[in-house]
Amino acid sequence: MKMDERYSNATYGSAGLAAFFASLSLQDWGFIIGVAFSIILGVLTYRLNKREQMKRTKILQDILNKTDSSNPSATAKVLADLGQKAPKEI
Structure with a gap:
């Protein structure tokens, strides 16, 4: 009886x-696990940096949208208001 291919x-x-996998030594397993953790941490760092950059871009876009180039004192007030909110978000 022939086994199905x-x-x-x-x-x-x-x-x-x-x-x-049985032929791998403890040093090989340590290397593989270290590489896996390095890749995971690299991806997480990339995502965190991208999120922070998006937050900064949104803050700068809010400043641009709320300012009036013809009224510098209003612009200073908007910047002061945003400066007060910034430490609370961090």
């Missing part, structure tokens, strides 16, 4: 994968 390929593939 797709089951045979799955069996050999899983056995090969298990043999590969």
Whole structure:
């Protein structure tokens, strides 16, 4: 009785994968885990920096929208108001 070929390929593939992971030393596992954590932290840092940049861009856009170039004292008042709100958001 011949075994079905797709089951045979799955069996050999899983056995090969298990043999590969079994052959890794503790140093290899430490390296793989370190690389994985480095990639995860890199992605999280990128996302956090992008979010902070979006917040800064929104603040600058709000300043631009609220200011009046013909009235410098109103512009100074808007900047002072935004300066008061900024520490609360941090």
